Amino acid sequence: MNKLVKREELGALAVTLQAEAAKGAGVARIFVGMSTCGIASGAEPVYAAIAAALAEHKVQNVELVKAGCVGLCYVEPTVDIQLPGKPVVTLGNVTPERGRQLVTEMIGNGQFESPFSVNDAAFKKQVRIALRHCGRLDPERIADYVREGGYQSLAKALFELKPEDVIKTIKDAGLRGRGGGGFLTGLKWELARNAKAAPKYIVCNADEGDPGAFMDRSVLEGDPHCVLEAMALAGYAVGARYGFIYCRAEYPLAVKRLEIAIGQARELGLLGENILGSGFSFDMQIKLGAGAFVCGEETALIHSIEGKRGEPTVKPPFPAESGLWGKSTTVNNVETLACVVPILEKGSAWFRSIGTEKSPGTKVFALAGDIKNVGLVEVPMGMTIHEVLEEIGGGSRDGKPIKAVQTGGPSGGCIPQSKFDTPIEYESLTALGSIMGSGGLIVMGSNTSMVNIAHFYLEFTCDESCGKCTPCRIGNRRLFEILDRIVKGQGKMEDLLKLEELGAVIKDTALCGLGQTSPNPVLSTLRWFRSEYEDAIKRGQKPVTYSILAEKCVGCRACVKACPVPCIDGTAKKPHVIRQEECIHCGACFAKCKFAAIVKE
Amino acid sequence: MKTPDSEVQAFLELEAYIAALQVAGSDTAGRRAVLIQVLHKAQDLFTFLPEEVQKFIAAKLNLHLSEVYGVVSFYHYFKTKKTGKYTVDFCLGTACFVRGATKLIERAEKMLGIKMGETTKDGRFTLGSLRCVGACSLAPVIQIAGKTYGRVTEDQIPAIFNEYKG
Numbered sequence A: 001m002n003k004l005v006k007r008e009e010l011g012a013l014a015v016t017l018q019a020e021a022a023k024g025a026g027v028a029r030i031f032v033g034m035s036t037c038g039i040a041s042g043a044e045p046v047y048a049a050i051a052a053a054l055a056e057h058k059v060q061n062v063e064l065v066k067a068g069c070v071g072l073c074y075v076e077p078t079v080d081i082q083l084p085g086k087p088v089v090t091l092g093n094v095t096p097e098r099g100r101q102l103v104t105e106m107i108g109n110g111q112f113e114s115p116f117s118v119n120d121a122a123f124k125k126q127v128r129i130a131l132r133h134c135g136r137l138d139p140e141r142i143a144d145y146v147r148e149g150g151y152q153s154l155a156k157a158l159f160e161l162k163p164e165d166v167i168k169t170i171k172d173a174g175l176r177g178r179g180g181g182g183f184l185t186g187l188k189w190e191l192a193r194n195a196k197a198a199p200k201y202i203v204c205n206a207d208e209g210d211p212g213a214f215m216d217r218s219v220l221e222g223d224p225h226c227v228l229e230a231m232a233l234a235g236y237a238v239g240a241r242y243g244f245i246y247c248r249a250e251y252p253l254a255v256k257r258l259e260i261a262i263g264q265a266r267e268l269g270l271l272g273e274n275i276l277g278s279g280f281s282f283d284m285q286i287k288l289g290a291g292a293f294v295c296g297e298e299t300a301l302i303h304s305i306e307g308k309r310g311e312p313t314v315k316p317p318f319p320a321e322s323g324l325w326g327k328s329t330t331v332n333n334v335e336t337l338a339c340v341v342p343i344l345e346k347g348s349a350w351f352r353s354i355g356t357e358k359s360p361g362t363k364v365f366a367l368a369g370d371i372k373n374v375g376l377v378e379v380p381m382g383m384t385i386h387e388v389l390e391e392i393g394g395g396s397r398d399g400k401p402i403k404a405v406q407t408g409g410p411s412g413g414c415i416p417q418s419k420f421d422t423p424i425e426y427e428s429l430t431a432l433g434s435i436m437g438s439g440g441l442i443v444m445g446s447n448t449s450m451v452n453i454a455h456f457y458l459e460f461t462c463d464e465s466c467g468k469c470t471p472c473r474i475g476n477r478r479l480f481e482i483l484d485r486i487v488k489g490q491g492k493m494e495d496l497l498k499l500e501e502l503g504a505v506i507k508d509t510a511l512c513g514l515g516q517t518s519p520n521p522v523l524s525t526l527r528w529f530r531s532e533y534e535d536a537i538k539r540g541q542k543p544v545t546y547s548i549l550a551e552k553c554v555g556c557r558a559c560v561k562a563c564p565v566p567c568i569d570g571t572a573k574k575p576h577v578i579r580q581e582e583c584i585h586c587g588a589c590f591a592k593c594k595f596a597a598i599v600k601e
Numbered sequence B: 001m002k003t004p005d006s007e008v009q010a011f012l013e014l015e016a017y018i019a020a021l022q023v024a025g026s027d028t029a030g031r032r033a034v035l036i037q038v039l040h041k042a043q044d045l046f047t048f049l050p051e052e053v054q055k056f057i058a059a060k061l062n063l064h065l066s067e068v069y070g071v072v073s074f075y076h077y078f079k080t081k082k083t084g085k086y087t088v089d090f091c092l093g094t095a096c097f098v099r100g101a102t103k104l105i106e107r108a109e110k111m112l113g114i115k116m117g118e119t120t121k122d123g124r125f126t127l128g129s130l131r132c133v134g135a136c137s138l139a140p141v142i143q144i145a146g147k148t149y150g151r152v153t154e155d156q157i158p159a160i161f162n163e164y165k166g
């Protein structure tokens, strides 16, 4: 493919690619899900086996595609097969053996054994906007994206729309930031457009720090070009010529695919100087994170791109006014950006028709933990938690009722089963003491200890606190110590009040979003599962009891001599007994007994 | 184990990498902006970031050593202690925690007779942890030498370690 220098050339290329695809209407397509999760489940040997079988049977007219993840992570490796003129058939738990079989079945009567039904509730309830291409094209081939109409929205904006029009469309659509805050994206762009300081920058936040969320990884690995196109659009809208993608170092495959995508877009002239002859130039580079949760926070992220310690600063000034090197910087999350192109394609009214009044569109959720169908789902905003967990997620693994779900990661809270009829929206989750966050849904089964979960999150926060502000650095440490006492059975009832008081102070006084939300897991579990805390404390307060096993006691009297009270009765060579009402639980007898005749409970 | 020769080679490679970034003529902000990627490269080459390497980078980028050290110590990813030939990273993200990652760690600690963060006497394994590799659907997850193992059970631990005997 040659470099495209005119808008018409992009259109012509798309038409050619589509015609090629149509000419190959007799072509079957086999998609193997090859994201990090697929590869870890063994997708590579499956791909090789299918390729070998195709060669062996000399099958013509088949395109074997290394695609992204369709989200059915619980049955990976997955293979999707599209026979000419037929709907896609999805197959799960495919082994290399099964892969070879699939080829035979395909060239046989075209009927596959045990495919997933396409009418599966899991699919029917979903609406795919951000994930629309994931698993349906090869992320390492720009031609696939162009064939699907890729970069047409950018071309349209550059030649037909004023930057203000682009902003208006995004604003009208009511798109809100999917990185957690829910700030109106159009408004953010408008602020950046109005900022004076040049040059301006676009930043894609691909730090995905919430452990348990992986939708951004899936978009980057499955459809990187949609993010690049949206960044260029954002650049055109706000008047920036350069962008950065800040990606966590734990995502090597995402980084690799982004690098390939950026290279191919440059080669084709869709990034770089004078894009398609429009006079607009935009380029970008990838910046790697280095394993610091706080770097997902936008001011910390900006410092990290500058090569500094990723410590946050007080807002305002907001990055839109003063960000990278003091210049206007627009920070958007991956999933937010993935919604931009579809909105420009189909219009703001279309986007608004999905989801709710206050939270239009869809949200991708990562279902993980004690749930049957772990994976990624994209559903309209306003769906209830129950629908997502039970109807799409298939309920808990052991079939028992789900106890709670954690949203928003370490900044969020646990929502109890009694509130599962709540529709998922930014505001409704906040009202329950949690947050939308990035969309990780960690499901807690019936035997999960909520006190342990809160303990886990606080340990995480203490570890990740950057140490700049005192409430977060020291407050969280104290909060953790109190909780640790309770977990170890040394807690007191007053501790619960202390947790609440201190938690409230930290929320009010911490510098950045990390500290301001870090007490949420403790406070929300205290609010909904207080009895578990009380039980843990009571269990700890109940003293250990010692008793003598008559069948093991030889009557050596060692315990009688050791007992300071004394409260042990018995005559020599006969089993002894402890008078429980007088025992002070010191354990001296237990330590002395050589015959393991004293038990501790 | 690096022989001095390979260490020289690593320094040369790092020097070439820095030169290719062409920031020598830039202002401090420009030189600082490449620091984290240079550290990534250096850790790839040396497996960890000893003081000499940090000093070398500080000199090449014309930044104060304290600034380089400040960045190295801030980010979890950068290691200043020598690690074993293989670092076995257990994911301690939420999904993996809920699915029993701590049990896997206990098993590995018992098997190797070392604690988290320590290296076996023969220098083969270091036990480390990560916060989510984004394969939460396969929790619990462990990573060795870039390979990700999903849905790991306690009983699989010895076999997985055995793959890295050589």
Ligand SMILES: Cc1cc2nc3c(=O)[nH]c(=O)nc-3n(C[C@H](O)[C@H](O)[C@H](O)COP(=O)(O)O)c2cc1C
Pocket: A176, A177, A178, A179, A180, A181, A182, A183, A185, A205, A206, A207, A208, A209, A210, A293, A294, A295, A296, A297, A298, A299, A331, A332, A333, A334, A336, A337, A438, A512, A513, A514
């Ligand atoms: C502690 C903390 C961690 C965050 N981590 C992330 C993250 O990993 N990814 C992300 O997109 N936003 C994260 N955010 C939100 C960002 O600060 C910012 O709001 C977001 O990137 C803006 O993009 P959006 O408006 O498109 O959501 C985090 C915020 C805080 C306070």
Ligand code: FES
Pocket: A211, A212, A213, B091, B092, B093, B094, B095, B096, B097, B131, B132, B133, B134, B135, B136, B137, B139, B140, B141
């Ligand atoms: S929590 Fe372990 S991979 Fe995400």
